[in-house]
Amino acid sequence: MKIQGIMFNWLAAFFLVVAVVYGLWSKEPVGTTAFFLAFGLSVMVGFYLVFTARRVDTGAQDDKSAEVADDAGELGFFAPHSWAPLALAGGGIFAFMGPVFGWWVLYFTTPLLAVGLWLWVFEFYRGENQNQ
Template sequence: MKITARIFLIVAIFFFLDVPVYWWLSHDPTGTAALIMAFGMSGMIYFYLDFTVRRIGPGPDDRDDAEPYEGAGELGFFSPHSWWPFVMAAGAAGVFLGIAVGFWLCYFALPFMAYGIYGLVFEYYRGENKHY
């Protein structure tokens, strides 16, 4: 992760130096704001990766003598299947369609989107995984 953090630091420095040059040559406030946000986001990623490396130490990807099996292991829990993203996306599509076609449609689509968000967040707090 140390090398990845340095890459994001280089990208952040590039955006930091690129913003005044871009603004001077184009006088475009939208592109300048986008470059400033790109600088901020790459800086935040650098900070997170650097903080994590300092907290947990160098990983196998930072050492030259590391073996491939050292990087193996559990990567996390990924849901095998879920219908909640579909419900949430259908509700969001209805909301955006309502904004484009007629605002009355938003009143019907917003509860579906809210129900999808609720179901997605609390998906594993039901049944056998319920917390009492």
């Protein structure tokens, strides 16, 4: 994970140089802002990966003498099937239709979004997926 963090930090440095050069050369605010935002996003991802790499065990991707088979096996815990993302996606679709058809649509989508979010947050506190 450390290698990916370093790569994102190098990408952030590249975006910063490009943003400054592009901003001074073109004097166009939209593209310059986009490059600075890309710089900020790359810094955030790079910082997260480097910070997390310090707290977890060294993976096979950080070992230069590792084989492909060294990275095989269990990669972590992934949530089982869940209906909550479907409810959130449906609520999001209708919420983004609000500005198109009228803001009154949000009165009907807000409960759907709230229920979907509640289901997603508490899916491991009830039912067959409840942690013991």
